[in-house]
Amino acid sequence: MKSHATTLLAEVRTFRQNHPDVRYVDLIALDIPGHFYGKRYPIEMLEKVAAGSPLKLPQNAVLLGAQGGLFKIGDYCFNDGDPDANRRLVPGTLKPVSWESQPLGQMLITSDGTEAPIEFEPREVLAKVLERLQHKGIHPVVAFELEFYLFDKKLDNGLPQCARDPLSDDPDDQPNLHIERLSRFSEVLDDMAQTAKNQGIDITVITAEIGPGQFEINFGHQGDGMRAADWAALFCRSTRGVALKHGYRASFMAKPYLQFPGSGMHVHVSLYDGAGNNLLAAHQQQPLRHAVAGCLELLPHCMPIFSPNHNAFRRLGGTVNAATRASWGFEDRDACVRIPESDPRNLRVEHRLASADANPYLVLAAILVGLEHGLEAKREPIAPLNEDHTSGTDFPLEMLDAVRAMQHQPVLRDKLGAEFVDVYCENKRQDHLAFQQEIPAREYRWFL
Template identity: 90%
Template sequence: MKSHSSTLLAEVRTFRQNHPDVRYVDLIALDIPGRFYGKRYPVEMLEKVAAGSPLKLPQNAVLLGAQGGLFKIRDYCFHDGDPDANRRLVPGTLKPVSWEAQPLGQMLITSDGTEAPIEFEPREVLTKVLERLHRKGIHPVVAFELEFYLFDKKLNDGLPQFARDPLSDDPDDQPTLHIERLSRFAPVLDDMVQTAQAQGIDITVVTAELGPGQFEINFGHLDDGLRAADWAALFCRSTRGVALKHGYRASFMAKPYLQHPGSGMHVHVSLYDAAGNNLLAAHQQQPLRHAVAGCLALLPHCMPIFSPNHNAFRRLGGTVNAATKACWGYEDRDACVRIPESDPRNLRIEHRLASADANPYLVLAAILVGLEHGLDAAQEPIAPLNEDRTSGHDFPLEMLEAVRAMQQQPVLREGLGAEFVDVYCENKRQDHLAFQQEINAREYRWYL
């Protein structure tokens, strides 16, 4: 513990030497809906925390709804006295913030690794899954891909406006899947990449996607699943900030336009043993098929994680490369679980169902539990789409049905933790019901 504190203290002191103009540091963590909460600390107080002083925040901050309010969930929030819970600093995450008006720093905090971790904190959920896999001799290597849209900074009567193309105001004149769009938006995209790299994030590929103002960012492969999810979360935060600085609004909303493709979170996962052998490639790839079967079996029960809000369900079906069933295939982007072409060393799955605004810690945890279940059950999957285009299991397409399917699934309750599953499902149910408490103009047009 002393050595750990010494490392953190050295990190804070080095940061202060390199950034003497920074007076405050945002200590941040991801809540259940995937938004950051935290506190802004004077940098001299951060040094005390790094040296061992306690860092406490309300436990129930993790339970915030999408709009920041608290729901009555079991005895939490309104019957527990709103207790504090210990957090710790995540080493290696203290970085400068370049998109704010004043010099700032930011650093991730978490309850995992403390004496009493919060069972429903997303990072703690993923930590427990990874630790269990490591005890089994399974070591995941992970890479995220995130799609997002750029919009004009100002909304028009609450509705998004197309990003201002330097060469044309006509959204139909934006070249899709074309390198020219990367050039047109180069100033903001380059700043996003450089800012992410300053946060320690390995950006590999930038792609112009099909939607007007839509882009995809790929991250490097990591043998640390927690760090991979950290990268995805931190990239969303920095990208929104950089976009505003350039006069745009960056959004990871799953389906901002009905007539254009939605934005997804694609996760590449391969599994290795302690010696570095790819477990999925053994025995003529039989473990790969078992892992796929496990993913598909649990996928219908993980929909509140993969599609975490009302809008995210709009993304499923009817558009390019968005599946309507739990299915798989080789080199097939219509599949939820795609097997990219690769050599045995790099054999992996690409899980394509999650929306871009899903919580990356929970998405990865759910995928890994599916892979683990498949390896344990050792069952063959259904036919791939390459053999049968109708192959697949149905999954829920609305939140309340999805919550019911998730809450009673025994493998998920064991793999993710029963307390987390109950709390998460109630959070999503309450959030969905709160969203419904508004009558929109169309409802009056139809039924008045």
């Protein structure tokens, strides 16, 4: 414990030496819908926390709805006295914030690793899954890919406007998938990439996607699954901030346009043993088939995680590479679970179903549980799409059906935690019902 505090204290003091103009640091954590909450601490107080002073925030901050409201979930929020819960600083995450008007720092905090972690905190859910896999001698290597849209900073009556191309105001003039579009938006994209690298995120490939103003950024493969999820979460925060600085609005919204592709969160996962052998490649890749079968079996029950809001369900069955059934295939982007071509050392699954605005900690936890379940059950998967283009199993395409499918699934309750499953499902149910409590203009046009 002493060496841990010493390391944190050294990190804070080094940061202060390198950034003497920073007076405040945002201490942040991801809630259930995938938004950051936290507090802004004076740098002097942060040094005290690093040295061992308590760091407490309300436990129920994790339960906030998509719009920040609190729902009655069991005895939480309204019958529990709104208690504080201990958090800890995450070592190695204290970084400068360059997109604000004033010098600022930020650092991740979490309840995992404390004496009483919050069972439904997303980072704690993933931490338990990773710890269990480690005890079984399974070591994931993970890489996230995130798609997002750039919009004009100003909305038009609440509706997004395409990002203004420096060479043209017509979105049809933006060349899809071409290097030229990367050049046209190079100033903001380069700043996004450099800012992410300054946060410690390993940014690799940048791609211009099919939608106007849509891009994808890939991260390096990471042997620490938690760190890989941290990168995805932090990237979303910094990217939105950098976009505003350049006069744009960056959004990871799943389906901002009905006529254009939605934005996804693709997750590559390979599994290794303690000696560095790829577990999926053993015995003529039989474990790979088992792992795929487990993923597909649990996928219909994980839909509230992969599609966490009403808009995310709009993305499914869309214009490009968005499946409507649980499926898999080799080098097939229409599949939920794609097996990219690779040598045995790098054999992996690419899980393509989650929307870009999903919670990366929970998405990774759900994928790993599916792989783990498959390796244990040792079942054969359905036919891949390469052999049968009609292959696949149905999954819910509406939130309330998805919640019902998730809440009582025994494997998820066991491996993700029954308390988390109950809390998460009720949070999604209440969020969905709250979303319905407004009559849109179209409803009046149709039925008035």
